[in-house]
């Protein structure tokens with residue numbers, strides 16, 4: 142199929158972008174990497190009156206270190222994040238997760254802002270943003286706002302973004318002393334995950350001082366496993382601790398079922414990921 146006819150705009154500034162978003166309201170759609178929007182247009186699942194291409198907005202693709210942390214612009218491509226030395230140094234979790242996003246061709250076009258704004262429950266970046274305690278910056282005609290990633294994702298394809306607002310950056314606070322791990326299970330490499338885990342732990346000798354465990358693909362939005370985090374905190378990761386974390390996790394996950402996998406399968410996979418990722422994180426230290 143071909144897309145329904147639409148007007149095409151390519152603004153050169155944020156002000157122009159906000160004017161266009163105000164002019165078209167619900168009938169205008171932002172185009173970033175196009176890896177989700179273009180298929181939706183082609184299948185006529187989306188039929189906006191206007192497509193507003195933000196790819197020429199200056200400076201939005203930068204990755205830089207600022208006093209508040211690592212700032213990744215909304216137009217940074219997944220591939221740029223994957224290979225950035227700054228990301229490897231300041232947010233290694235993202236460097237681990239990015240190779241799991243689709244295939245290389247998709248990563249050369251897909252953007253950080255697009256992935257955050259789309260809020261696919263099986264996407265890697267939203268779960269990493271929550272695990273990293275990151276902040277999402279967005280702007281609209283009335284100025285800029287920022288919100289913790291943990292509060293940004295509200296449900297399936299639903300975020301705190303309001304009409305007329307544009308995601309401008311992901312801000313990751315300094316994370317010295319944290320170890321990062323990412324794994325996911327998918328039917329084929331490049332497919333959306335059936336379940337994934339973005340994890341960070343801070344160790345004090347062999348004891349877990351702090352843990353952030355955020356699952357993807359097992360809920361309407363990234364799922365922070367606070368119960369399992371609590372169980373692991375203050376303990377050495379041994380068989381007993383892992384068994385207790387599994388019990389806590391079983392009580393806090395309520396995964397959906399679909400053609401790709403049942404709730405029971407997703408719960409099972411989440412447990413496997415918990416063991417694999419946490420064990421690898423602890424063992425990597427010695």
Ligand SMILES: Cc1cc2nc3c(=O)[nH]c(=O)nc-3n(C[C@H](O)[C@H](O)[C@H](O)COP(=O)(O)OP(=O)(O)OC[C@H]3O[C@@H](n4cnc5c(N)ncnc54)[C@H](O)[C@@H]3O)c2cc1C
Pocket residue numbers: 170171172173174175176177178179180215241242243244247250251252253254255256258259261263264265266306307308309331332333334
């Ligand atoms: C075959 C295939 C496999 C894929 N596999 C994965 C995968 O495993 N994991 C994964 O995470 N993704 C996957 N994707 C999606 C891909 O990562 C996209 O890059 C991502 O979903 C959207 O980013 P985009 O820049 O392409 O956004 P677009 O497609 O351009 O836009 C997506 C939506 O976000 C809105 N939007 C875009 N940018 C902004 C912004 N700055 N502010 C506000 N709204 C904005 C658009 O209006 C649109 O509604 C896959 C895609 C394909 C085609």
